[in-house]
Amino acid sequence: DAYVARIEAGLKRIDAAYAPYVYGHLADGNLHISINCDGPLPHERHAAIEDVLYQGLREAGGSFSAEHGVGLEKREAYERYADPVKRDLAKAIKALIDPGHVMNPGKVVG
Structure with a gap:
């Protein structure tokens, strides 16, 4: 799906080692995304990662929670x-x- 492809590319721009684990509820289309990385995510990258995950979410038919x-x-x-x-x-x-x-x-x- 285009949203998942966009977040994969966006995470790679932040760090080439970042990859999303996408899972969720097939019946209602809810996706949960965890980021595969070595160790904890650096705090200074949180805002950039949130931008990748959440910008365009509504336009894709999703919601924040x-x-x-x-x-x-x-x-x-x-x-x-x-x-x-x-x-x-x-x-x-x-x-x-x-x-x-x-x-x-x-x-x-x-």
Whole structure:
């Protein structure tokens, strides 16, 4: 698929040794991507890697997160790449359920 080919090429531009492991849920088309590399990913490369993974995601019919929430580690990427309509909807639903902001305060949708 064109999205997977694009991320493969983008990761190679960052480091020739990087390769994506792509897996997911065939029934609903959700993809999960892990990066195959030697050791932990250097922190200074996180933003470039996120750009490769998440830019163009909506145009490809994808979403930043499908069936689960987003942790604090990915909060900035969520704000930058997730569909703003979906982000606003999530915040509105959270406000209805938790108007006092007592459930998991200060988290991604708070």
